[in-house]
Amino acid sequence: MSETLATHTADLERLETILRELMEAVVVCDPNGRILLYNSAARRLFHHADALALGQSLYRLCSRPPIEHTLRLLRHRALKKNQGNEETGARFVCSTVDGAMLLNCHVDRIASDFIQGCVFAFTFEDITGKISEQGRQGHLLEKMVQSLRRPLTNLSAAAENLKTYPDMAPEVRSEFQEIILRESEELTRLFAELARESAGITSRQWPLFDVNSADLIGCLAHRSMAQDEVRVVMTGVPLWLQADSHSLMLVLERFVRLVRESRRVSEMDVETLLGDRRVYIDITWPGEPLPQAEIDAVLENALPDSVGSMTVAEVLERHGSEVWSQKHRRPGYAILRIPVPDSPRQWEEPAQRLPERPEFYDFSLIEGGQELGELANQPLADLPYVVFDTETTGLHPSAGDEILSIAAVRVENGRLLSGERFEQLIRPHRPIPKSSLFFLDITEEMLRGEPQIEEVLPKFRSFVGDAVLVAHNGTFDLNFIQSVAEKAGVRFSNPLLDTLLLSMVADEEATDFTLANIGEQLGVNVTGGRTIMDDCYVTAQIFLKLLDLLAERGITTLGGAIAACERVAVTKRL
Numbered sequence: 001m002s003e004t005l006a007t008h009t010a011d012l013e014r015l016e017t018i019l020r021e022l023m024e025a026v027v028v029c030d031p032n033g034r035i036l037l038y039n040s041a042a043r044r045l046f047h048h049a050d051a052l053a054l055g056q057s058l059y060r061l062c063s064r065p066p067i068e069h070t071l072r073l074l075r076h077r078a079l080k081k082n083q084g085n086e087e088t089g090a091r092f093v094c095s096t097v098d099g100a101m102l103l104n105c106h107v108d109r110i111a112s113d114f115i116q117g118c119v120f121a122f123t124f125e126d127i128t129g130k131i132s133e134q135g136r137q138g139h140l141l142e143k144m145v146q147s148l149r150r151p152l153t154n155l156s157a158a159a160e161n162l163k164t165y166p167d168m169a170p171e172v173r174s175e176f177q178e179i180i181l182r183e184s185e186e187l188t189r190l191f192a193e194l195a196r197e198s199a200g201i202t203s204r205q206w207p208l209f210d211v212n213s214a215d216l217i218g219c220l221a222h223r224s225m226a227q228d229e230v231r232v233v234m235t236g237v238p239l240w241l242q243a244d245s246h247s248l249m250l251v252l253e254r255f256v257r258l259v260r261e262s263r264r265v266s267e268m269d270v271e272t273l274l275g276d277r278r279v280y281i282d283i284t285w286p287g288e289p290l291p292q293a294e295i296d297a298v299l300e301n302a303l304p305d306s307v308g309s310m311t312v313a314e315v316l317e318r319h320g321s322e323v324w325s326q327k328h329r330r331p332g333y334a335i336l337r338i339p340v341p342d343s344p345r346q347w348e349e350p351a352q353r354l355p356e357r358p359e360f361y362d363f364s365l366i367e368g369g370q371e372l373g374e375l376a377n378q379p380l381a382d383l384p385y386v387v388f389d390t391e392t393t394g395l396h397p398s399a400g401d402e403i404l405s406i407a408a409v410r411v412e413n414g415r416l417l418s419g420e421r422f423e424q425l426i427r428p429h430r431p432i433p434k435s436s437l438f439f440l441d442i443t444e445e446m447l448r449g450e451p452q453i454e455e456v457l458p459k460f461r462s463f464v465g466d467a468v469l470v471a472h473n474g475t476f477d478l479n480f481i482q483s484v485a486e487k488a489g490v491r492f493s494n495p496l497l498d499t500l501l502l503s504m505v506a507d508e509e510a511t512d513f514t515l516a517n518i519g520e521q522l523g524v525n526v527t528g529g530r531t532i533m534d535d536c537y538v539t540a541q542i543f544l545k546l547l548d549l550l551a552e553r554g555i556t557t558l559g560g561a562i563a564a565c566e567r568v569a570v571t572k573r574l
Contacts, residue, residue, distance in 0.1 A: 234419030
């Protein structure tokens with residue numbers, strides 16, 4: 001114990017020395033916000049406040065709601081362990097308790113062996129002056145806009161008067177008309193330009209940071225159930241957006257509450273969609289759209305937990321956003337839509353794209369047929385599905401290749417339920433062959449401490465339940481799972497639909513069966529990090545589009561779809 005204590009003490013002393021030299025204000029806290037460490041820059045920033053002391057609460061210095069919200073986001077990420085998303089930090093804006101300073105903040109979650117599993121390191125920057133200066137610029141522009149109104153009105157009135165009195169000398173009238181109309185058009189143009197610039201400064205002056213919609217909507221779902229007993233279901237593919245996540249969360253909560261009270265619903269979907277360099281956040285429910293008057297009434301609501309107690313309208317304005325309600329593309333449903341800025345990360349390509357693994361198809365695996373029983377006559381549209389994918393060390397389980405990760409997402413009622421997903425790295429029983437590392441973005445280091453397949457497979461089996469399995473080249477993945485299922489004490493007898501074979505059924509002339517090509521042909525965006533979770537989302541979107549194409553060919557039941565796949569598999573093998 002003494003040796004351990006001495007080691008930790010030495011580590012803390014070294015850390016304290018490093019923090020002392022940093023120019024940024026740094027405060028390290030435990031999960032409850034208790035201050036464990038801070039540097040001299042933090043002392044200067046908070047003006048030597050008595051509340052900045054070891055063992056004191058950070059919430060005596062800074063407003064609690066934005067910090068607690070951000071810590072929930074980080075805990076949500078840690079629990080989900082999003083593969084390919086190694087971020088442990090987040091940015092947000094908060095104020096000091098007395099409201100004297102506005103702070104640009106960054107917090108990192110740091111694993112710890114001796115303090116409740118983790119600590120949180122905060123860096124703070126005072127942006128009060130910057131915001132005030134930008135605010136003054138906005139006020140100046142607004143003043144200029146107001147000053148243009150009077151001459152614009154006068155010129156327009158003069159032009160109308162000239163038209164009113166036809167007995168004015170024609171040449172004089174013509175000259176005045178030309179001048180006044182020309183000046184009116186110019187002032188109108190300037191007014192519109194300044195108005196746009198003013199709105200742009202107002203929206204840009206507030207710092208916005210990258211947020212993944214899965215984190216934002218995941219927290220919204222948790223809070224809505226706890227506070228309003230409303231079930232929020234995350235649907236669609238997660239996207240990156242730019243936002244002040246805390247204030248945007250408060251706005252979304254208000255509108256979820258409005259939908260619940262106005263339309264008497266206790267469950268609603270929340271989906272993010274890309275459109276014109278914006279991310280549309282759609283709240284969806286069965287019923288009619290909301291009247292604009294009800295939405296406008298909410299815009300004036302104050303948000304006491306937001307920085308500066310902003311109104312809903314002010315938060316939307318700072319995101320360059322608005323809100324409206326309309327009918328959903330699904331008959332009988334309506335949406336409330338909030339567009340927010342998208343993040344450049346949406347379009348970033350991976351720093352180093354891995355080479356494509358050689359394609360391996362073994363259509364003989366499907367020859368044995370599938371025992372469907374009563375499921376054979378079930379309509380495809382009514383069945384629950386789990387779309388899954390695996391990452392393996394190689395192509396042949398019989399030769400000792402193993403599963404390194406499993407990802408899955410649920411699909412029901414024509415919706416991709418991105419909030420219901422399974423994702424797990426798996427530690428193999430032997431080292432990954434060097435020849436396989438060339439095709440993987442998984443390393444031995446990443447798998448250290450992760451569970452082995454015998455522990456993971458029962459959890460995956462529980463997640464799948466009675467759903468129909470869906471995968472691209474699914475017989476390959478299922479063969480790996482079946483090879484270790486008995487050892488893990490589980491059995492997978494679920495029917496399997498293969499999007500590779502379904503795409504052959506839908507388009508008999510196709511020759512390229514890669515996920516990327518099929519996605520391109522069906523209008524599904526396949527860009528992104530290309531983790532296996534990304535591939536699950538792509539496969540799920542492709543599957544939903546294939547169901548429509550199969551229906552056009554008269555294939556509407558599970559038995560019909562599997563029979564069609566078996567016929568294609570035999571044909572291709574021949």
